[in-house]
Amino acid sequence: MSITGAMNSALSGMTAVSRAASVVSSNTANALTEGYARREVSLAATQVGTTGTGVKVTGVNRVVNQTVVxxxxxxxxxxxxxxxxxxxxxxxxxxxxxxxxxxxxxxxxxxxxxxxxxxxxxxxxxxxxxxxxxxxxxxxxxxxxxxxxxxxxxxxxxxxxxxxxxxxxxxxxxxxxxxxxxxxxxxxxxxxxxxxxxxxxxxxxxxxxxxxxxxxxxxxxxxxxxxxxxxxxxxxxxxxxxxxxxxxxxxxxxxxxxxxxxxxxxxxxxxxxxxxxxxxxxxxxxxxxxxxxxxxxxxxxxxxxxxxxxxxxxxxxxxxxxxxxxxxxxxxxxxxxxxxxxxxxxxxxxxxxxxxxxxxxxxxxxxxxxxxxxxxxxxxxxxxxxxxxxxxxxxxxxxxxxxxxxxxxxxxxxxxxxxxxxxxxxxxxxxxxxxRQSTLKELFLADGVDTDQEMQKLMQIEQAYAANAKVISAMDQLLQTLLGM
Incomplete structure (x- = not known):
């Protein structure tokens, strides 16, 4: 992978995890909000030809089981x-x-x-x-x-x-x-x-x-x-x-x-x-x-x-x-x-x-x-x-x-x-x-916001953010070395 490709991948990754962090924050803040449906970020890989160029956010989905609702x-x-x-x-x-x-x-x-x-x-x-x-x-x-x-x-x-x-x-x-x-x-x-x-x-x-x-x-x-x-x-x-x-x-x-x-x-x-x-x-x-x-x-x-x-x-x-x-x-x-x-x-x-x-x-x-x-x-x-x-x-x-x-x-x-x-x-x-109502309510809440799960996601997001930041730092150091030759 070229330096430009690696940089683009890392930047797109940071953009994606930033959006994911925002969604986790929204979920946590609205855990007790009546009518709020949990959100999930939908991601997809990007590529040019057969070469991967990173990741993109394709949307933020509301998690709702309409049959249960x-x-x-x-x-x-x-x-x-x-x-x-x-x-x-x-x-x-x-x-x-x-x-x-x-x-x-x-x-x-x-x-x-x-x-x-x-x-x-x-x-x-x-x-x-x-x-x-x-x-x-x-x-x-x-x-x-x-x-x-x-x-x-x-x-x-x-x-x-x-x-x-x-x-x-x-x-x-x-x-x-x-x-x-x-x-x-x-x-x-x-x-x-x-x-x-x-x-x-x-x-x-x-x-x-x-x-x-x-x-x-x-x-x-x-x-x-x-x-x-x-x-x-x-x-x-x-x-x-x-x-x-x-x-x-x-x-x-x-x-x-x-x-x-x-x-x-x-x-x-x-x-x-x-x-x-x-x-x-x-x-x-x-x-x-x-x-x-x-x-x-x-x-x-x-x-x-x-x-x-x-x-x-x-x-x-x-x-x-x-x-x-x-x-x-x-x-x-x-x-x-x-x-x-x-x-x-x-x-x-x-x-x-x-x-x-x-x-x-x-x-x-x-x-x-x-x-x-x-x-x-x-x-x-x-x-x-x-x-x-x-x-x-x-x-x-x-x-x-x-x-x-x-x-x-x-x-x-x-x-x-x-x-x-x-x-x-x-x-x-x-x-x-x-x-009957209590049973269905439990099924409905199972698709709701679980703050423990959201915190686990946030930790994963932080790790992903740190990994992308390291790639960018490494690419920066490599560019500085090349420019100094």
């Missing part, structure tokens, strides 16, 4: 979906309360039953009648609270849907812009690694909301398709997702009635079911909470409220009532109307005729709601009949219950059992989703 996105979307469902079902179970837990529906109902027995044993005691009134009010207020909480959950889900749709639209627009910028910079020979990192983060954000498949297109662009089939982005053309938030969601508002908004894709209505076009991520789960899970829970507590009201407005239980008169429990002060059952748990309240705070008289609990004057203070007939009505096994007239007869406490236990079973099923799915 795609699978991880789907796993994280599935985990987010499972988390929302599990959190909702756990929350509903807590609203109803564990059997025997203070303040639970079962405990309040048991307290009401106990107060009826206590009052029947001493019908002359105003204190026991007052305790009975308080216990009945406690049951009604608990049902009100459960219904109000379900309304708030649905309202919150509706608000979150609106926020996620905004995030989705903004992210798709930013990805489309990055597609254009990446294409332009690649054509100019500019490194696009940082832009690719940014685009990957945005796609991750989109996929958490609506799970997507990323497809590479020409000139560094990508297309995004929801796993359900919807086209979210094709090159530089993002789709527009439409949604109109309700502001406040009440028990009677449904998607089918038009009171709640669904989704549109480029102006066309699309299904919001969690197994359809946009299903599988957090957006699908929020629609499931708003339109399926919470209404199902509302149906059950409404059915319980209906059963409770009907038990005590029966004239055969309280002979002082006429057919159609409201009983001890009412629908906002009026008798039960079975055509207005939706939201009944939020409206159930105690008849004002027995509540002194509302101008009623406590003795009507003993003598009958239709009584105009107090009766015999020792007569426990009505109180006993009320207790019997509470524990009387009946087939529920509505709700998703088995066809067997149930007492009020049996219905409450059945509601809790249903919510508990649904929560356990959701937790099983959540555990599976979490395990």
């Amino acid at each position: 795609n699978d991880l996105r789907l796993a994280e979307a599935d985990l987010g979906n499972s988390n929302i469902r599990t959190d909702f079902l756990s929350g509903v179970e807590k609203m109803v309360g564990e059997s025997g837990e203070p303040g639970s529906l079962s405990a309040l109902l048991a307290g009401f039953d106990s107060a009826l027995i206590s009052a029947a044993s001493r019908p002359d005691s105003d204190a026991r009648l007052t305790s009975l009134l308080n216990a009945a009010q406690g049951v009604a207020k608990q049902l009100n609270t459960i219904s109000d909480n379900l309304m708030q959950v649905r309202t919150s889900a509706d608000d979150q849907i609106a926020n996620q749709v905004d995030t989705l639209n903004n992210s798709l627009k930013q990805i489309a812009q990055l597609n254009r910028t990446i294409t332009a910079q690649q054509a100019s020979g500019v490194d696009t690694g940082a832009l690719l990192d940014q685009r990957q983060l945005l796609v991750d954000q989109v996929s958490a909301i609506v799970p997507v498949r990323e497809v590479m297109r020409e000139n560094g662009q990508i297309a995004l398709f929801a796993t359900g089939g919807a086209v979210l982005l094709e090159g530089s053309k993002p789709s527009e997702i439409g949604f109109d938030p309700a502001g406040l969601v009440t028990a009677d508002m449904t998607l089918a009635s038009g009171a709640l908004s669904g989704l549109t894709l480029n102006g066309m209505a699309i299904s919001t079911s969690d197994d359809k076009l946009i299903g599988g991520g957090s957006l699908g789960a929020l629609f499931a909470v708003r339109d399926e899970l919470a209404p199902q829970a509302q149906t059950q507590v409404d059915a319980f409220a209906r059963d409770l009201i009907s038990r005590f407005q029966d004239p055969s239980v309280d002979p002082t009532l006429a057919v159609g008169d409201p009983g001890l429990f009412t629908d906002k002060g009026v008798a039960l109307d079975t055509t207005q059952e939706v939201g009944l748990a939020g409206r159930i309240e105690i008849n004002a005729l027995v509540d002194p705070a509302q101008g009623g008289a406590i003795w009507r609990l003993r003598d009958g709601l239709g009584a105009t004057t107090p009766g015999a203070v020792g007569d426990s007939t009505l109180l006993t009949a009320l207790g019997t009505a509470l524990s009387d096994p009946r087939v529920p007239a509505s709700g998703d219950f088995s066809g067997t007869k149930k007492s009020s406490s049996g219905m409450a236990a059945d509601i809790l059992s249903q919510f508990s079973s649904a929560r356990q099923t959701a937790e099983t799915q959540q555990a599976y989703s979490s395990s």
